[in-house]
Amino acid sequence: MPIRARRTRLLWRTLLTAALAALLATLMSPVAAQSAAGAPRAPGEAPRRAGESRPVYSYENAIRESVWVDTGIDGDANGRTDRVAVDIVRPRELDRTGHRIPVIMDASPYYACCGRGNEGQKKTYDENGDPVRFPLYYDNYFVPRGYGYVAVDLTGTNRSDGCVDIGGRSDVQSAKAVVDWLNGRARGYTNRTGEKRARATWTNGRTGMIGKSYDGTIANAVAATGVKGLKTIVPIGAISSWYDYYFAKGAPLYGSGPDGLARAVESPEAGARCAAAHQRLIDGAPRSGDWTRLWDERDHVPDADNVRASVFAVHGMQDLNVRTKHFGQWWDALAENGVDRKVWLSQAGHVDPFDFRRAHWVRTLHRWFDHELLGRDNGVDREPMADIERTPDHWTTDRVWPPRGTDTATLRPAKGAAPGVGTLGPRPGRGTETFTDDPGLSETDWAERIHVSTPAKAGFVSRPLSRDLRLSGSSKVTVTAIPTARTAHLSAVLVDLGPATIRDYADVAEGITTLPARTCWGASTTGDSSCFKETRAKTADVDYTIFSRGWADLGNWADARHGRPLTPGRPHTITLDLAASDHVVPEGHRLALIVAGTDKGLIERPADTPTLTLDLARTFAELPLVGGAKAFTTAASATPRAPRLDGVAPPRPLNPLPGGSTS
Structure with a gap:
């Protein structure tokens, strides 16, 4: 089915947002406006369109802060409900005017252990514990355009309490509680153990979740709760049912069980206190491949009827880590429930679109968030539903997917x-x-x-x-x-x-070659660069x-x-x-x-x-x-001349996947 146009109740918000944006642009200091808006476009970036959000706010002077949100779950059984660390960056100019803004959020277990993106970036902090670097480009690109960006440490990872739950209730609640906090329904605090409340008075609560692999899986899971305020998700190479990550109808897939992944991503403090949580994962995921209650909790496909958010899915058709069975069954369930959706399918493996179609991806994602979170009528919802990579760097589109017929x-x-x-x-x-x-x-x-x-x-x-x-x-x-x-x-x-x-x-790079040259996607600071190494298709x-x-x-x-x-x-x-x-x-x-x-x-x-x-x-x-x-x-009714099947090298044999990691 086509992506449906968003509901007409957004129209008045669109008009109001446009009016406020015009007013604020005139109120900003000339120096700040010039330094933000005057940044040159990145190579391949399309000319700016009328009505799209523009980089008019200072990234260097943005507010950077951390909040700890109460999940309501005591995953490590220490008698106190777990708090998850939430690192935030948002425009200072809009905070001064009281204008409320939408949020782009990436909830991840990888910010300290393994890093994010092709260059393995991790979070960094200053001597006061305030965030300095947010991995990836989402903050650099979107904060100057009037968005808040939120990076959440899942329970048991980096600076969060609790234990890693590998897709279970505690994992999902890590991110859902933050969406609730952004909408005034959960408690947040200014530090991990103190009682000073932090309130999200700066946001309108409209949230879009994005992330690759485990991060995208959390986006799927939170959307399946039907939480109010989550308007769109962008899952990239994401899991839809954790059983299908570790097994295929009883056959064990290579890689350790969920307890192995938990140990790989948890903080040292969590490793010391979470033995009971590890044992629950071991007991609930026998290598016999039998389905247990643990897998019921981690299967999001039956809950697709709860999804209120639109979905922009991206998956590599040769992803042998998070296989496309995850995408296929999730997509079909979303279609059955009439969810607004869009998809990119590449020839790559477990690769982010930023690393195989960068300029077009950033441009499309920008328009998607402008439409879904700012309410801009930019036509992205009327464009073809599917982009498919046919040969390296050659893409076709379909109005609906699978195509009619x-x-x-x-x-x-x-x-x-x-x-x-x-x-x-x-x-x-x-x-x-x-x-x-x-x-x-x-x-x-x-x-x-x-x-x-x-x-x-x-x-x-x-x-x-x-x-x-x-x-x-x-x-x-x-x-x-x-x-x-x-x-x-x-x-x-x-x-x-x-x-x-x-x-x-x-x-090993699953279809890309990383080059030494860099291109920049947004504004930079000394501690957080928007410049990333270019890539090209690696072919065979x-x-x-x-x-x-x-x-x-x-x-x-x-x-x-x-x-x-x-x-x-x-x-x-x-x-x-x-x-x-x-x-x-x-x-x-x-x-x-x-x-x-x-x-x-x-x-x-x-x-x-x-x-x-x-x-x-x-x-x-x-x-x-x-x-x-x-x-x-x-x-198959005629017999054309068959091509030769010799003289060309086959792909190299695949190596076993490393330790069940979905980073």
């Missing part, structure tokens, strides 16, 4: 002329294919040998396509398999067979592209939330959820489905080393194709 097509694997190399098409398959789990092989090993029979995978390939075929959305693969052992893990991947130049998502020439994948423990065949031992020699049927994607298989390429066991570096191996026999009559893929089944039938 997208429908589920059922494709079925069938035996081919050679064992282990089958066909993929609309007709039901017959017979069986057999493979033996080899935990030493990955999806790239399977894909680069798709055209030959190998014992560790079953591959099924379409005819060369006579026209482009576009997949847009989330796929499913249903597998009926007969195991030889009591445990077995399954992987299913979709592959585009044909030469292409892609972002090198398997590289490949002869196949894996564009969607999914995994499962076959032991979860009868119950997606609870596994059980398999019965060797008997068939078991399970459906694997494949990550959302938007991919065009070009004319002349072929579409392939691979079914195998352990995907090295992405899921853990089962206890046994099973051989699995696929019943092809009861194995099939459900793919969201633009044009539906007819599009596939048409594209």
Whole structure:
């Protein structure tokens, strides 16, 4: 559905805001106005448009302060409710006039342990404990334009009380309590332990949350509470259900459990007092992959009907840290509940759009916040809903996403002329294919040998396509398999067979190269620069592209939330959820489905080393194709000259993810 225009009740606020802005611009001191407004535009920044917020307020002289907000939760059981540290920077000129302003907020566990952004920036403070550097550019860019910026330390991190909760109630309440405080519904204090109250009289309460990874996950979670005052969220590479970060339908994904991530981000003080909280995470997240009450609390998808905020989501389609399953299921739930939304999908991995499309991103984000928080009618809500990166730095748009005409097509694997190399098409398959789990092989090993029979995978390939075929959305693969052992893990991947130049998502930087030159995005101070290293796309020439994948423990065949031992020699049927994607298989390429066991570096191996026999009559893929089944039938009906599949290097094998970190 299109992004709906905001409600007409914002009109009077828009008019009032414009009038006040004009008045304040005339009241500002000429020196301050000249120094702020006279800053040159950054390279690639579009000319300023009429009606957009402008950098007319001094960043150097902005108010910088810290407040501790009471969460109402005693997470470390010390007899006192936890307070979270809230670092604030806001225009001093507007404080003097009493004009109330909106807030952009990033709530994070990473401000002290790991840093934010491509350059790993951390918060810094002066000798009085007042904030000096706010990581990233949000403060530098938006404070001079009349916004307040708020950086929240989640419980148990940096200067906050309590214990890290990895997406649980305490984590979410860390940020929700701040939204409540900004709207006059929670208590804030001028220090961590004192009783002097701090009130947010400077803000109108209209809040937009933004953040990548864990930070964006908190934005999703707070929006799912339906808290009043949260007007928009911008989740970048964000989790929608924490179970799906650590497991895939019972199959453990690489990386430690939530307790490991908690220890990585918590402050030293929290580490000394939070042993009980760590144990709760361990007990509630068994590596069996069974769904527990802990995961219910951390699954935000069922609460999408509570979301009042608009959502501007960004995700890398090759993000193998926070996989696009998180985006896909969240997006679908938001659509079902009529939430205003917009999306960017890149070819990169776990990368911020500031580092793969910088100028366009800052310009778009500026217009989004102006519209959502200032009420400016700038047309951003009437623009295409989706931006999709097709090849490195080449983007297309869609009025709605998935595009109209997208429908589920059922494709079925069938035996081919050679064992282990089958066909993929609309007709039901017959017979069986057999493979033996080899935990030493990955999806790239399977894909680069798709055209030959190998014992560790079953591959099924379409005819060369006579026209482009576009997949847009989330796929499913249903597998009926007969195991030889009591445990077995399954992987299913979709592959585009044909030469292409892609972002090198398997590289350590996940599709970007960082350059020495810097560009500046906003105003700077001695302690907080707005200048960041430029990047460019890091590309790879490949002869196949894996564009969607999914995994499962076959032991979860009868119950997606609870596994059980398999019965060797008997068939078991399970459906694997494949990550959302938007991919065009070009004319002349072929579409392939691979079914195998352990995907090295992405899921853990089962206890046994099973051989699995696929019943092809009861194995099939459900793919969201633009044009539906007819599009596939048409594209596969002719036989163009197939491209060569040799002579081009495949992507490097992926390494295991480091310690479950989502930074």
